[in-house]
Amino acid sequence: MRRLNEITCVFRIQLAGMRSEAGPFLLAAVVFPSAMYLFAGAVGGAGAAGDETRLRFLAGSIVFSLSLTSISWLGYLMLENRFTGRLKLFATLPLSPSSYVFGFLGFALAQGALSTAALLTLGRLAGVPARASLAPLALVVVLTILCLCGLGAVVAARARSFTEGSLMTDALGAGLVFLAPVYYGPEAMPAWLGAVSRFLPTAFAASAVRTALAGGHEVYGEALALALTATATLALALRLLKWRED
Amino acid sequence: MTRTATQAIEGRGRRGADAPALSARGLCKRYADGTEANRGIDLDVLAGEVVSVLGPNGAGKTTFLRQVTTELRPTEGRVEVFGVDAVAAPLRAKRLMGVTPQEAGVFERLTVREHLELFARLKGLAKADARAAAREVADELCLTGEWGRRVGSLSGGQRRRVLVGLALLGRPPLLVLDEPTTGLDPASRRAVWDVIGRAAERGAAVILSTHYIEEAERLSDRVAVILAGRLVAFGTPEELLGRLERSYRVSYRDPLDPEGEPRSLYFKSFAEARRHVEAERLSEYTVARASLEDVYFTLTGLRAEEGAREEAACGV
Numbered sequence: 304m305r306r307l308n309e310i311t312c313v314f315r316i317q318l319a320g321m322r323s324e325a326g327p328f329l330l331a332a333v334v335f336p337s338a339m340y341l342f343a344g345a346v347g348g349a350g351a352a353g354d355e356t357r358l359r360f361l362a363g364s365i366v367f368s369l370s371l372t373s374i375s376w377l378g379y380l381m382l383e384n385r386f387t388g389r390l391k392l393f394a395t396l397p398l399s400p401s402s403y404v405f406g407f408l409g410f411a412l413a414q415g416a417l418s419t420a421a422l423l424t425l426g427r428l429a430g431v432p433a434r435a436s437l438a439p440l441a442l443v444v445v446l447t448i449l450c451l452c453g454l455g456a457v458v459a460a461r462a463r464s465f466t467e468g469s470l471m472t473d474a475l476g477a478g479l480v481f482l483a484p485v486y487y488g489p490e491a492m493p494a495w496l497g498a499v500s501r502f503l504p505t506a507f508a509a510s511a512v513r514t515a516l517a518g519g520h521e522v523y524g525e526a527l528a529l530a531l532t533a534t535a536t537l538a539l540a541l542r543l544l545k546w547r548e549d
Numbered sequence: 550m551t552r553t554a555t556q557a558i559e560g561r562g563r564r565g566a567d568a569p570a571l572s573a574r575g576l577c578k579r580y581a582d583g584t585e586a587n588r589g590i591d592l593d594v595l596a597g598e599v600v601s602v603l604g605p606n607g608a609g610k611t612t613f614l615r616q617v618t619t620e621l622r623p624t625e626g627r628v629e630v631f632g633v634d635a636v637a638a639p640l641r642a643k644r645l646m647g648v649t650p651q652e653a654g655v656f657e658r659l660t661v662r663e664h665l666e667l668f669a670r671l672k673g674l675a676k677a678d679a680r681a682a683a684r685e686v687a688d689e690l691c692l693t694g695e696w697g698r699r700v701g702s703l704s705g706g707q708r709r710r711v712l713v714g715l716a717l718l719g720r721p722p723l724l725v726l727d728e729p730t731t732g733l734d735p736a737s738r739r740a741v742w743d744v745i746g747r748a749a750e751r752g753a754a755v756i757l758s759t760h761y762i763e764e765a766e767r768l769s770d771r772v773a774v775i776l777a778g779r780l781v782a783f784g785t786p787e788e789l790l791g792r793l794e795r796s797y798r799v800s801y802r803d804p805l806d807p808e809g810e811p812r813s814l815y816f817k818s819f820a821e822a823r824r825h826v827e828a829e830r831l832s833e834y835t836v837a838r839a840s841l842e843d844v845y846f847t848l849t850g851l852r853a854e855e856g857a858r859e860e861a862a863c864g865v
Contacts, residue, residue: 305673312671319667320658388654392715395618395648396671397640547639549622 309398313406317380318413331376332418336368337425343486354432361426361433362512363486366505368418369447370476377411378455378472386465394546401541408452415448433516440515443522446529447508451479453536454504460543485509504532568632569593570723570754571617576626578612578778586612588778589626594754596722599745601765602758604775605849610758611651613775614727617756618648630723644673647716651727651758655708657701661692664700664711669718679718686714689744691737706737713741717748724748726757730764742768762842772841774848781848789844797822798843801834815839 321328343360384390393403419440426433455472462468480486482496483506489497500506511525571594578587586609594600604610615621617628619639628635628642635642656664665683674682687693690710695703700711713729724745730738745768749755759765765772766786774782774789782789790796795815799822802811816822822836 308673309671312667316656316659316667319663320656323658384654388650388652389656391620391650391653392655392668392712393671394620395643395646395650395653396668397643397673398671399640547619547622 306399306402309402310406310409313393313403314409314413317407317410320380328372328376328414331371332368332414333421333425335371336364336418336422339367339486340364340422340426340429347487357429357431358433358513358516359509360486361422361431362509362516363480364426365419365422365444365512366447366485366509367480368422369415369444369508370451370480370505372414372418373411373448373451373476374455374458374479375472375476376414377407377452378459378476379469381407381456381459382462382465382468382472385459385462386468400544400546404456404537404541404544407456408449411448411452412445415444419444431516434518436515436518436520439520439522439526440512442526443508443511443515443529446526446533447504447512449533450504450508450529450536453533453540454479456540457536457543460540479503479505483509504529507532568596569629570596570631571756572627572629573613573617574627576613576616576628577624578609578616578621579624585778587616587623587775590775590778590780592773592780592783594723594756596754597749597752598770599749599755599757599768600771600773601769602756602773602775603760603762603765603845604758608775608849609778610775611727612778614725614756614758615650618646618650618725619643620650645721646723646725647718647721648724649712649716649726649729651731653712655700655711657699659700660697661687661695661700661703661711662697665714665718668715672719672721674719682718682720686717689717689740689747690714691740706733709733710737710741713744717744720748720751720753722753724753724755724757726755728758728760730759730761738764762840762845766841774845776849782844786841789841790839793839793844793847796839796843797836798839799825799831799834799836801826801829801831804830804832807833813843815843 340360340363343363344357347356347360384393423433423435454475458468458471458475462471483500483503484492484497485505489501492500507525507528511522511529514522571592573590573592576587576590577585579585590613592600602610602613612621616623617635619635619642623636630642630645633642633645659667662683665686666679669679669682670676687696690713692707692710692714695707700708703711709729709732713726716724716726726745729745730741733741742764745755745757757768769786771783771785772789773780782792793815795817797816797819798813799816800811800813803809814825816825819836826834826836
């Protein structure tokens with residue numbers, strides 16, 4: 304019960320901060336990924352290529368949105384807490400680092416739910432023929448957020464300066480989408496990159512979101528890969544995030 | 550804060566308890582680069598007393614306090630908070646303290662009410678208690694008028710008071726305040742002094758670091774002076790004054806250099822001081838009993854004007 308209260312408080316502190324940042328959030332979570340959908344369609348010829356490509360672009364934009372909000376945005380907030388001295392307020396409280404991280408995860412999940420719903424609605428308005436299987440989609444979205452938040456938290460805990468950390472989270476947030484077969488297939492990449500990038504979490508996420516948007520349920524392999532990556536990144540983040548210095 | 554701890558300190562009044570609220574024994578901190586920031590510090594703080602930690606910049610005051618607050622792991626030595634080993638059980642120890650870190654930031658987008666209430670909840674207070682505690686702390690620190698304002702819109706001094714307020718939430722039996730009044734205007738500083746005094750009256754133990762000797766003199770039951778990582782003096786202001794062999798100060802201007810800096814000389818007795826004034830035919834001078842400031846400058850080997858420059862350099 305105490306732990307739940309701690310997590311809720313950390314969540315509410317972040318949520319209260321969102322009041323004045325709703326605009327930038329919409330920009331990062333909805334407007335920018337929507338623009339990427341249009342851009343990919345214009346460059347890739349979505350109209351001509353048909354429904355499957357449009358589904359790929361919508362799935363790509365959902366993953367892009369999750370990446371921007373989970374790695375770039377959440378990572379930025381964690382860096383801000385660390386380098387502006389706010390983290391000291393938590394570190395000197397009888398609060399475990401895991402409550403702090405889980406509070407952030409709750410906030411990221413709320414953001415992810417909001418942005419995914421918004422992008423699905425926009426996709427529908429744009430005529431994307433999505434017949435989303437909600438349970439697999441929700442599972443994949445949650446696992447993707449956990450996995451990417453773990454990466455953001457690792458960067459935030461390891462960065463030597465705010466500038467270094469924010470550059471890293473920005474580069475990771477966008478790089479993990481554009482270097483993975485998210486908007487385009489691995490065949491469009493150099494062979495070595497295609498071979499490597501198919502193991503990136505964003506590649507598993509995009510594949511699973513595509514399957515779920517098409518009404519499929521066979522996302523178990525990708526879900527397992529995402530769950531394993533999430534476990535590894537979050538465990539590393541918790542290990543690196545120490546209240547006490549040596 | 551636990552109920553047991555709260556009940557344990559209620560009604561004791563200042564310096565009412567025998568068992569130390571905070572006990573540090575042989576505390577050493579060596580950083581990876583070999584710097585020895587603390588070298589075997591032994592210090593107790595009793596319930597109901599205020600202990601001020603003085604020392605020049607880089608002396609090891611903050612390192613010492615950060616080991617007390619469990620932010621920093623000691624290289625050697627023990628820290629106990631009401632008998633709880635703060636090194637082995639940091640969460641339990643932290644439930645007994647309220648902390649104002651030296652360089653902590655605030656959440657600018659929260660209102661004062663939200664900031665205080667949410668942190669009171671994080672300290673384990675129930676919703677209604679958190680609300681009451683937040684209101685009480687805001688009243689004590691003259692923040693009621695800013696209750697609904699975003700913390701980001703407050704002045705630097707008001708933000709510092711919010712940070713002090715976070716430490717006071719839930720009336721913890723030990724307060725650890727690292728330079729709580731740095732950057733505050735005189736009125737705000739006085740408000741914080743009053744709050745610290747009332748906390749001690751209620752039985753809380755308070756340890757604070759400060760650059761203001763006046764603050765230490767006014768607030769403290771005992772004063773600790775840390776120099777180059779060592780505790781070089783610890784006692785009541787009277788005890789520390791008693792350590793001065795020459796406890797009368799003559800401050801004067803050199804008749805041959807009337808535009809120069811004022812000078813000070815110390816003497817064992819008032820009569821000896823008078824004799825010096827007459828022998829030197831000083832016309833512009835004061836003779837006074839030595840103060841805590843004189844003790845500090847004697848112990849640290851700084852001259853008053855160097856100390857003033859140091860304070861100015863760190864924005865004090």
